[in-house]
Amino acid sequence: MIFSSPTLRRNRLPVAALAFSVLLTLPVAANAAFCANDASRFSEWKQAIKSEYKGRFKPSTLAKIDPLKYSTSVISLDRNQKSFKLSFEEFYKRRAPGVASGAKKRIKQYRQYFDMAEQKYGVQPEIIAAIWGLESAFGTYKGKSFPILQSIATLSYDCRRTDLFSRELEAALEVIDRGYYDLSRAQGAWAGEIGQTQFLPSSFLVGGTDFDGGGIDVFSSPADVIGSTAKWFAANGWQRGGDYHEGTANYGVIQRWNKAGVYQKTIATIADEIRG
Numbered sequence: 480m481i482f483s484s485p486t487l488r489r490n491r492l493p494v495a496a497l498a499f500s501v502l503l504t505l506p507v508a509a510n511a512a513f514c515a516n517d518a519s520r521f522s523e524w525k526q527a528i529k530s531e532y533k534g535r536f537k538p539s540t541l542a543k544i545d546p547l548k549y550s551t552s553v554i555s556l557d558r559n560q561k562s563f564k565l566s567f568e569e570f571y572k573r574r575a576p577g578v579a580s581g582a583k584k585r586i587k588q589y590r591q592y593f594d595m596a597e598q599k600y601g602v603q604p605e606i607i608a609a610i611w612g613l614e615s616a617f618g619t620y621k622g623k624s625f626p627i628l629q630s631i632a633t634l635s636y637d638c639r640r641t642d643l644f645s646r647e648l649e650a651a652l653e654v655i656d657r658g659y660y661d662l663s664r665a666q667g668a669w670a671g672e673i674g675q676t677q678f679l680p681s682s683f684l685v686g687g688t689d690f691d692g693g694g695i696d697v698f699s700s701p702a703d704v705i706g707s708t709a710k711w712f713a714a715n716g717w718q719r720g721g722d723y724h725e726g727t728a729n730y731g732v733i734q735r736w737n738k739a740g741v742y743q744k745t746i747a748t749i750a751d752e753i754r755g
């Protein structure tokens with residue numbers, strides 16, 4: 480019976496047919512490794528990833544993959560995302576209290592960096608501050624944290640969102656390779672987000688910028704958090720100082736930042752409250 484397994488039969492295809500099928504499947508997945516819905520093939524998967532990126536990233540970067548473990552807690556959190564299923568009113572009631580007042584305080588406190596961000600990237604302070612407050616209560620939120628690379632590797636191996644997280648895995652390896660952060664040690668929320676405004680690795684590569692010297696530090700420098708978030712918005716088409724309510728081009732940029740409608744509407748609403 481075992482000889483009728485599709486895997487073994489596929490191995491018997493002539494080389495030309497194999498090449499053709501590889502070409503056909505290339506656009507679907509960001510990398511060639513397989514996915515699975517339990518831990519059973521995770522070691523094998525790690526080896527596949529390492530050979531895929533051999534030569535592309537430094538051996539020291541790829542070595543960070545070896546100790547990674549399949550995270551069952553990340554998987555169960557991914558299967559049970561409840562907050563984005565809430566109505567706008569429920570989401571707002573749960574997440575927005577205190578954000579606008581905290582944001583006003585930060586805008587005063589870090590005026591110089593909000594001004595720099597506005598001049599350089601055209602992004603209004605109330606948008607950056609609303610996101611900063613909603614994502615991490617301005618860096619004060621101390622929830623359960625997870626090693627970033629491990630979360631991303633687990634979600635990339637998992638079949639539910641393989642394509643998205645395979646791209647993020649590649650970006651995470653790039654972040655490590657360029658020497659920004661050792662993401663095998665750095666901690667984030669369960670889906671592998673980086674820093675106080677929760678950049679996915681690919682977004683960090685686009686937005687990361689140094690506003691106060693000493694290198695880019697989106698984990699603990701408010702200046703870099705403000706600058707990098709603004710830079711991401713500018714790079715994604717933010718219209719300098721423009722309207723950001725539903726239906727505008729700038730609202731479209733907020734939609735790219737976070738796919739959840741309740742989140743987008745909450746950002747615009749809090750921004751209005753900040754402006755008063």
Ligand SMILES: [Ca+2]
Nearest residue numbers: 691692694696
């Ligand atoms: Ca810095």
